[in-house]
Amino acid sequence: MNKCPFADFQNLIDPDTYANGMPYDELARIRRSGPIHYMDDPTRGVPYWLVTGRDEIDFISKNPQLFSNEARTALADEFTQEEIDSIQSNMTINMDPPRQMKSRKIVRATFTPRAVDSYEARFREHAKNIVDKVASRGECEFVEEVAAELPLLAILELCGIPAEDRKDFFEWTNTMMFNQDSEMAVDQEAAQIASFHVIEYAMKLAAEHKDNPKDDIIGALLRGTEREEGLNEDEFVWFFLMLIAAGNESTRTVTSHGMRLLMDHPDQLEYLVENPDRIPGACEEMLRYNTAFILMRRTAMEDVEIAGKQISKGDKIILHYHTVNQDESIFGEDAMAFDVRRAERMPDLYNQHRAFGIGQHFCLGTHLARLEMRVMFEEIIPRLRHPKLAGPIEYTRSSLVNGIKRMPITFDPEVKQDEAAA
Template sequence: MATCPFQNLLDPDLYMDGNHHRVFADVREKSNGLAFIEDPLTGVPYWAVTRREIADYVCKNPLLFSSAAKTILPKEMPEEEIALSRLMLVNMDPPEHVKYRRIVRNAFTPKAVEGYEERFREVAKETIERVVTKQHCEFVTEVAAELPLIAIMSLCGIPMSDKKKFFDWTNTMIFTEDEDMSGGEGVAASQAAAIEVYAYAEELAKRHESEPLTDIVGALLDGKVNDEKLTPEEFQLFFLMLIAAGNESTRSVIAHGMRLLIEHPKQLQKLVDAPELIPFAVEEMLRFNPAFVQMRRTVMEDTEIDGRQLKSGDKMVVNWQAINHDPEIFENPEEFDVERFRKRPELTSQHRAFGNGEHFCIGAHMSRLEMKVMFEELIPRLRNPTFAEPVSFVRDFFVNGIKTMPINFEGR
C-alpha cells in the first residue's frame, strides 16, 4: 500500500516547536510547489501550494479556486457552519466580495491610515512605559497584543474597558486547536465566544439607531449592497471578522518580529544604530513569518496545473509561509535580513504576507503602520533583550502565533 511521501501540513502538532519551515521547504522541493497530501486526521486529502507562481495563479482565479465553497479555513466544518460563514467577507467570491468590501475600504486606504499614526504612537509609548522599568515582561500579552487590539477597538468605537473581553474572545475563536488558548473546549468554546461577539455587535447596532456611530461600525450599518443594508447576521459576521483578524494577525507578526530580533542580535543592532531601517525590517518580518500560515480554496471544475490533474471539489491549501520562502523569489530565504528590502525595494510587492488578488488583506496598510510604530518605540528603550524562558508556540495550523515569550532587557 502506497504511503504519502509528504508530512501533513494540517497537523497542528507540526507547529509547536517553531521549526515547520524546514518541512515546508522539503514539501516544496519534492513537489515543485504543488503536493497532493493525505490527511489522516480528517480523511480529506488536499493540494498544498508552496510556490509563489502557483499561488498567484490560484489567487487571481477566484471562481476556479473558490473561497466560498468551503470557506478559507483549512479545517473541516459541518455544512450549516459553512453556510453561515459565507456571509463573512473573507469567505466570499466575486461578485459579492467586491460589493461588500466597498463598504469599509475607505477606512483602510493609505491616506486614512496615516491619520491613525498619532494615536498608534501614543498607545505604543504607553505600552513600553508600563514595562520598561521592570526590565522584564511577557512580550505577547504585555506588548505585542496591546496596539493591534486597541487600534481595532478604537476604529470600531469599543470602549477600552472591554479590552480584556475581546482579547479572550478572539483567542478562543481562532485558536481552537490549542487547549490552553481555547480552555480545553476547542470548537465549543470558539462557538460560545462567537456568540458573545454577535451579542456585542447587536448592542452596537441598537445604539446606532439612537446615537449614530461615525466609525467603521457606523459605515457597516449604513452601508448598502445592491441598495440594501446588511442583515443583522451579515453585520455581526463582518464585525467579528474585523475584530478577530485585526487583532490576532498583527499581534502574531509583532511577536515573531521580536523573536527574530532576539535570535539575530546583529540584525537588531543594525536597527539600534540606524532606526531608518525599521520599515525595511517590518517587511522582512512579514515575509519571514506572515500571520496566517495557510488558507483553503476549493477547486470548482476539473483543471490542470503544471501537469497535475485537479478535480472539481478538490481541497487546496495555499501556504503563505512556504510561498514567502520561495527560493525562486527570495535569495537565501531562510536568512533573516533586515536590509533585504532596502537592497531590493522591488521585493516589497513580491511577498504574500497579505495574500494576493481580490482577497488581498484590506488591513495591510494598518498592519504595516502598527508594526513600524511599535518597533520604532520599543527598539530604543528595550535594549539587549534576551529570552527569559523558551518561546511557547501556539498549536495551530492556521494562525502562526506565539503563546508566551517572557523576555529580559535593559530598560531606558
C-alpha cells in the first residue's frame, strides 16, 4: 500500500499545535477517521505514522523488539546520531530491554504500593501547608504556588534533597522539559545547561552516598536489591536526571488541568465537596481527560502490518495518548466530556486509560502520582471554595508535556477560626 501523507490534518507533533491548549476537536476528527495515519511533518522533514487506536498503541508498546525506543529515541524531535550516542542513549526512556530493565527493577521495588502508601502522612502535611499559604488570600497563581509544590517537594524529599534547593530544581526541570517553549528555555543549549546542573547535583549525591549511605531512593538506586546490583555512577546520574524531571512535571501538569476542569464544571466540583470519598475516582478522570505526556515515539525495526497499514523498517511512529483516552468506543458516547462520576459507572477506568502508558515503558511512578493527586485535591477542594479564573490560562508550547505555565485564580478567602470567633 502506498504511503500518502494526510495533508488535511493538523501536524500533531508540531508544538504550535498545543500552544493554546489541547485541540480536542481536531484529535476527534483524526481518531474517528481510523486508528493509524501516515502524516507529513514540514517542521522536521520526517513523515510519521500517527497511532490513535488503543489496540494498536498497546501492541506497539508491548513489542519493543519490533518497535524500538533506542533506535531514534522516544521523543518526536530529530537528533543527530552524535546526540543520540552522547546524551539520549543514556536516558532510560530511550532504552530497550534488556538494558532498560536494570533501573526499572530497582525502582519498582522502591515504589511498591505499600511503600508509597507509607508516604501519605508526610505528603498530606505538605499539601496542607501549601493550601495554608494561599487560602486566606483568596487568590493565587495556581500552577507555581499550588500544583507545582507537592510533586517537587515529594520527589526531592524522597531523594534526600534539602528543601532550600527546591527553587533550583523547579527552574532546571522547567527548562529541560519545556525546551520547545522560548519563554521557558531560550534554546536547546539552555536545556542542556540545565541538564548539566542536575547531573552535577546527582554526582554530588552519589559521592555523599559512598561516605554516608542513606536509606532513601538514592540509596536504593545505588545500593540495589537482593536480586539486582545497584546502578553505577554513570547509570545513576542519567536515571536521576529523568526521575527528577518526569516525577516533578507530570503530576504538576495533571493537577493544574484537574483544577482547570473543576472550575469549568462547578456543579461537579460541588459534588466532590459534598462527596469527598469520590475524589480518587475524580482524579482518574482528570488523568484520562488531560494526560501529562501527549505522545511518545517508536521506530519500526522491521517491516510490519498494523491495522491494514504496511509499516516499513525505519519508519517513525507516534503514539498519541490523548486521542485514545477520549475514544468513544472505550469510554462511551460522552468520552469527550469531563465527568468526575465516570469512575462510578466504569470501576476499571484506572485500567482503561493510557495516561501512564503501557508495556515496557509503563510509568513506574503511577502509585506516587495518584497519591500526590488525591492528597492535593483532598486539601484543595474543601478549602479553595468557588474558584474562578482571574486571567487567561497560558499553556506551554510543547508536543511532549501537556503543560500549563500560568493559571491565576480567585476563590473565597478562608477565614481563620480565631478570626471567625472574634
